Amino acid sequence: MSVVRPLSGRVVRQEYAAESVSRMHDAVPAAERPGPLEAQPGPLRTMVQEAYAESDAAFYVYRLRRGEDEHIGLVGEVGTGAFADGRVRGHEAVQPRRVQGLVEHFSSAVVRSELVALLHRPGPGVVAAVRRTIAATPTVTFTGPDGWEQTVWRVASAAEAVLCEELGSAVHYIADGHHRVAASLAVWERGGRPLDAAVMCVMYPLDGLSLMAFHRRVSGPVRADELLALLTKSFEVRELGHPEESGGCCGVYVDRRWYDVRHTRDRQAGVAGLDAAILDEQVLAPLLGPDPHASPRLQIAPALGGLEALTQACDEDSGALFTLRPPSLDQLTEVADRGEVMPPKTTYFDPKPYAGVFLR
Numbered sequence: 001m002s003v004v005r006p007l008s009g010r011v012v013r014q015e016y017a018a019e020s021v022s023r024m025h026d027a028v029p030a031a032e033r034p035g036p037l038e039a040q041p042g043p044l045r046t047m048v049q050e051a052y053a054e055s056d057a058a059f060y061v062y063r064l065r066r067g068e069d070e071h072i073g074l075v076g077e078v079g080t081g082a083f084a085d086g087r088v089r090g091h092e093a094v095q096p097r098r099v100q101g102l103v104e105h106f107s108s109a110v111v112r113s114e115l116v117a118l119l120h121r122p123g124p125g126v127v128a129a130v131r132r133t134i135a136a137t138p139t140v141t142f143t144g145p146d147g148w149e150q151t152v153w154r155v156a157s158a159a160e161a162v163l164c165e166e167l168g169s170a171v172h173y174i175a176d177g178h179h180r181v182a183a184s185l186a187v188w189e190r191g192g193r194p195l196d197a198a199v200m201c202v203m204y205p206l207d208g209l210s211l212m213a214f215h216r217r218v219s220g221p222v223r224a225d226e227l228l229a230l231l232t233k234s235f236e237v238r239e240l241g242h243p244e245e246s247g248g249c250c251g252v253y254v255d256r257r258w259y260d261v262r263h264t265r266d267r268q269a270g271v272a273g274l275d276a277a278i279l280d281e282q283v284l285a286p287l288l289g290p291d292p293h294a295s296p297r298l299q300i301a302p303a304l305g306g307l308e309a310l311t312q313a314c315d316e317d318s319g320a321l322f323t324l325r326p327p328s329l330d331q332l333t334e335v336a337d338r339g340e341v342m343p344p345k346t347t348y349f350d351p352k353p354y355a356g357v358f359l360r
Contacts, residue, residue, distance in 0.1 A: 004077070004163070005079075010055070062202050069210075073353075075152075090341070114180060117201070129163055237259050
């Protein structure tokens with residue numbers, strides 16, 4: 001059986017799309033019960049049958065577009081064993097309690113509506129199939145949460161063989177869904193590793209999503225002179241007029257001034273060479289203790305949220321802000337290929353696929 005195969009599932013109908021599709025989450029829908037769909041209480045069975053169109057197994061092209069921002073991936077099933085044997089590689093650690101909650105959910109859920117997002121280097125057959133498919137009439141198109149236009153096309157069956165071959169022979173990297181993957185693996189192990197078990201995935205080109213960073217804020221008081229003295233031990237520090245001028249390891253905001261901090265030592269391979277890891281080891285640990293991410297003084301904020309509220313908080317409590325850029329895709333794949341995991345809240349991908357477009 002191919003590692004990657006067409007999706008055996010349903011696609012939301014046009015007239016139900018706006019109400020059925022939501023942001024991706026790991027919560028447990030209250031309506032889901034164990035057992036086959038045909039045996040379920042009427043409301044759930046009717047909802048699925050009315051809102052989702054049933055069809056033969058197929059690959060689908062899934063596009064998210066908002067303004068000039070466009071992300072196109074292929075939806076199919078990836079064998080669960082591929083996540084265990086290294087053909088699909090992750091780069092994040094997971095929280096055991098969160099995984100256990102998902103295990104309980106996945107063990108009893110009638111339907112699954114969440115996608116795991118993967119990245120890969122597409123072959124010519126994949127590129128050609130996507131190009132041909134999006135030139136045809138879509139199966140469904142609607143504007144969903146957050147203003148993203150979401151469009152789905154069914155891929156012609158003539159392309160299935162080349163898609164299975166190219167996608168099945170590629171190395172994939174988890175972009176979003178590490179906890180869902182860990183839970184799926186646990187359920188797979190519990191069930192005796194069935195050969196036909198699979199995870200519903202959307203597979204993007206390696207540069208098909210936007211790679212974003214998290215910033216770190218340390219609540220005050222932080223003495224600017226002591227922080228700058230600490231930084232100069234391992235970094236070249238220069239004052240900036242504006243945070244966008246930063247091009248080093250990170251930008252630093254303290255005592256109402258911005259600084260560019262450039263690492264002066266040789267970078268190590270893998271995780272140890274990431275800006276976030278260098279900041280943790282050489283700055284945050286001396287400030288907050290050996291496990292800085294356990295400190296109540298450390299606040300993690302997504303870069304997408306902007307800097308105004310963070311700098312204002314620093315002005316109010318004399319804290320310090322460290323702004324990071326995301327690691328490169330080469331760094332991310334290197335970490336995954338080495339079997340390492342990044343420090344907590346190092347990076348995230350945007351946009352996340354939405355739940356409820358596909359049902360399995």
